[in-house]
Amino acid sequence: MRTWLSNVVAATRTLAEGMFVTLRTFTQTYRRGTFTGHFAYPEKPVPIRPRYRGFHRFDLTACIGCDKCAKACPVDCIYIDKEKAAAPLKGFHVTGFTIDYTKCMFCALCVDPCPVDCLYMGSTYDLSAYTRDSCLVDYAKLPLAVAWGPATLDPPAVAASKTVSLPVWVKS
Ligand code: SF4
Ligand code: SF4
Known part of the structure; x- marks a missing residue:
């Protein structure tokens, strides 16, 4: 009992x-x-932390095409196309700098080896897309203000870059 x-x-x-x-x-x-009472995407996005690792920021004008970022990437998702600069110039012109965001895991291991500090993790997290092709972002075809600027990627800019055939450093 x-x-x-x-x-x-x-x-x-x-x-x-x-x-x-x-x-x-x-x-x-x-x-x-409620959470949705404070934030209403996309008009009122959720604030992010200062060290947030979002889509990359890349400065094509500073990149020397050394491949160090691509070699450091553990999932091999950085593809660099380059051509040798004509004499008397030395080094390479980077003609393509594509990151495959279907594979990227935002580890930032590609950032530290860069000798000229032209690759960073940005603060953008919005790159919604309906196709896998849209997840391949060629930074060499994006306007510098989009690829390197604080606003970084947005889906319309990435979609527009698919129609560009020459890297942005080639003057039309
Ligand atoms: S963040 Fe990591 S996975 Fe993504 S490209 Fe850089 S090294 Fe590769
Ligand atoms: S490590 Fe830096 S300079 Fe070298 S290819 Fe990558 S982004 Fe360009």
């Missing part, structure tokens, strides 16, 4: 504790409002 009573007391106490947690969470949620 004593065991039965202690089991009933333990069960009642456990139930009360569980209900207290539920009730406390419910009232907290009610007081602070």
